[in-house]
Amino acid sequence: MKLYYRIPRTAHRIRIDLLLSTNPEVEIPDGMHQNHFVYLNGLATAPVYFLLYHKLLGWDRRINSSQQWQREKATDVDYHDVLRLCDILYRKGVKPLEKTHGGKTYLALFRKRSDAFGGRYEQAVARRFEKIGL
Numbered sequence: 001m002k003l004y005y006r007i008p009r010t011a012h013r014i015r016i017d018l019l020l021s022t023n024p025e026v027e028i029p030d031g032m033h034q035n036h037f038v039y040l041n042g043l044a045t046a047p048v049y050f051l052l053y054h055k056l057l058g059w060d061r062r063i064n065s066s067q068q069w070q071r072e073k074a075t076d077v078d079y080h081d082v083l084r085l086c087d088i089l090y091r092k093g094v095k096p097l098e099k100t101h102g103g104k105t106y107l108a109l110f111r112k113r114s115d116a117f118g119g120r121y122e123q124a125v126a127r128r129f130e131k132i133g134l
Contacts, residue, residue, distance in 0.1 A: 003015070003016040004016065036050075036101065047094075047099075048085060048088050048089055048092065048094060049089060049094055049096035049099055051085055052082065052085040052086070052089065052096060053096070053102075053106075053109075053110050053113075055078060055081050055082050055085060056082060056110070056113040056114060056117055057109075057113060058074075058078055059074050059078035059079070059082060059113075059117060060113050060116060060117075062074035062078060063075070063078075063120070079121065082117060082125070083124070083125065083128060086125070086128040086129065086131070086132055087128065089132045090128070090131045090132055094132065095132050095133035096110060096132060096133065096134065097110060097111065097133050097134065098133065110134075111134070114129060114134040118134070
């Protein structure tokens with residue numbers, strides 16, 4: 001089931017992903033607390049660097065999947081989403097690895113996944129990752 005939010009007085013709608021801290025596969029770092037989230041109309045939204053982390057997590061799982069459609073989604077969808085998130089982070093002046101409240105494990109996994117992504121798509125992502133400190 002997918003949850004969508006229609007932005008009032010527009011034709012836009014956005015998909016809502018619920019991250020439940022009781023699911024270890026979601027990898028919410030212990031250091032992530034309520035004050036790290038932005039609240040819009042009373043709804044907690046994750047910071048963009050956290051979205052990038054989870055997009056890289058999803059990409060990593062899909063690119064290494066035994067199912068062809070998962071690997072295709074990693075290249076056809078996740079790849080472009082990662083690049084867009086990098087561009088947003090750059091415009092906002094955010095460097096994900098400076099967000100140390102996630103803890104050492106979180107930062108190490110962020111680095112590992114960004115290195116794997118960069119290693120696969122070298123030319124296209126090297127400059128974007130460099131701009132945001134990855």
